[in-house]
Amino acid sequence: MTEKKEEKGEKPAVGRQRAVILNFWWSLNYGAILTAYALQRELEKLGVDNRLVNFLHEWCREPFKNSFSEKFAERYLKVTPPFESVADLVELNRTADVFIVGSDQVFRLSYNVGYEFYYYLPFVDADKKKIACAASFGASELEGTIADRELVRCYLSGFDAVSVRETDGLRLCGEELRRSDAALILDPVFWPAPGEWETLIRNADDGEKDFGLTYVLDQNKETDAVAAAAEHRFAVGKVIDMGNAQKDGEITLSPEQWLYNIKNCRYMVTDSFHGACFAIIFNKPFICVANRERGISRFESLFDMLGLSSRLVKNGETLDGRADLFETIDYAAVNQKLAAEVARSRRWMAEALQKPKAPQSFESEMTAFMMQRLSLAGCRIRSLEERTEEMGRMMIKAGLLRPYRVRYWRNRLLAALTFGKMRKKYKAKSKECRQKIDCLKKVLKGGK
Template identity: 30%
Template sequence: MKIAIITLLLHTNYGGILQAYALQTVLQRMGHDVQHLQPKVEFPPLHPAWQMPFVWLKRLIRKCFLGEWKLPVFEHPHRWGRRYTDAFIYKHIEVCSLSDEEWNASLAKDYDVFIVGSDQVWRPCYALPVERYFLSFLDDTCSNPRIAYAASFGTENCEFSSNQILDCRKLLQKFSFVSVREQSGVEICKQLFGVRASHLLDPTLLLSKDDYLKLIQNQKPSKGNLMVYVLDETPDIQVFISQVAASEKLTPFNTINSLENCLGMLQLPVENWLRGFVDAKLIITDSFHACVFAIIFNKPFICIGNNERGMSRFHSLLDLFGLQHCLLNEKQSFEIPKINWKKVNIKLEELRKQSLACIKHALIA
């Protein structure tokens, strides 16, 4: 079948990119033709046209004479910041970019099945407009199967407005199969949307460690053995990382690279991020997907809770594998989490088989 996947915009988020790659790969291995439907992105001009020669000259001076060799001279800063992640997307993920006008009912003629997921596709602050991620662009005459795979609300409390709940409730009840990524999402679907949902694995967990190693065969080793991937770093977190490094005699390496000016962040390659899990003896992170890949690569990790980005994701993931002790508790003294990887891997294989079976059943039901 020809399958359309509707997920959040793919840009510089490693977890978002790799969950899209994983779900696509799983479906392709089942013999399906897969495309990700994405909104077209246009970068707005940052300066009036008459100012650009002066901007380019200033950047050239900084690049050649002030040692800022990473600085782009002619590229748009936003496009420059995501050039490495875009390269991975273009190479590994099938994307169909649509303008706002092209998100309409005629898409039903182009695809046999529509799958929403995964990631925080049902969190209104990230999914814009959120109704699109409930397939609002399809009309009532469309009989194509509508599936939600491991969709996430992001938090244990639904952030929808009352009108959004009413609209999305009607849309979700048209789905033939609904699954969510967090246990809390099962209850939200039942209480607010009147739909029964299954709790299934994030797509990244459907692939094995060997699947990801194939992506990084030519990647250079990391410059350290304490992988740090912290999205919202604070002075306290910096002190904690230094204390852990000193205590365990580890060398930290950061998988986020940025320039401290208006040009924003230059995101390192996806392959570089994946290689970090291979080389790390320990991982410190506040990222859901970094915790996921620590599990896939069987690496001990310390999860720093991130309330702003949603804690239910972490609790749900760690509960599945009995790893709540990996979540940093300020009331306890620090120690490297001890993990029974044999037990974790047996549980992962069991859940992986269950999730894959549910996908196959949803596609033929």
């Protein structure tokens, strides 16, 4: 991917800063890549020179090649050179002033298995600014073990500004993560004026109009029933099914065409959060089937905020007595609420960028150091293919030591965060891991 030349933007509002953004822009998902596009453009309006971090999770590296996500990124996004591992990301500290994570479910641990709390920015130096922008935990409760939650609390304490996009996330920040200063803001796809999306839509094929539209990620009997009811009620001649980009690797629909279809449909049925977002942006009649496995809190938070709770069908709910699903949406009222929330969200981001970095205590610096060491110890070992025999031997040794190094730094960090019996427990475990590491090193050295 090549970096684009900078466009002339609006007058900088926060002064020149260099930022990198970490989110799911690469994940073969329309909402994810359009969220990244929107946030990058809005930061440019604030005068912030920014790049999306080009670090793909391993499961996505092959599917990403020649996908609609890669083609969109090459045409519209500014990205960093590619990174192969978490260890490589430490280099970003040399060029970036600000690290921004979000939006989307970046704080959901089950979505990032094997990447050592990557989106909590453990590889970032203590003197760099960290901002969570409309981040999501993806669930009403924190995932992971008690130790995982302690680490999340520790990582989040190092952020200079935290915002989430769901009320459940706001509650978790206040009640469990000691971030009562967290703010609730809108997903960045809402930040551009609706007309700004025309820049992309103009690059789509000029197709049909006045059709029904479905965009369902997890098709089942409930979604089929809602789609059939909507087709009957609106009496359209044709229904376009946009399918599921996450499951169908051969899908050819571009993000531009995806936007075109939503803007020009007569109504939309979806179980996608961002599908519902763009139906709202383009003022379309829509029905949303709650997708509990992917996270229902985000739907409820957004719809409650905008007075659209009647558009949601929850799991197991029948359509009997749900005439409200087909009532005309008062978009004049919705747009008024939306405009106020957009202004507040933009203002939050500008203030987060303007806010000076707080001085770091020695304890904070030491905690950041241990978090970084844990991250580096846990980074994935690259493939041994096409490497020299000597490099192969070095990496095999690293692979043998890696589990113990991860446990050592994890237990050492937990010992610093806990008290009493728990602290003694983690100190003992850390000491045990250190002994095993030393023993393994001796064995490996003798086997050279």
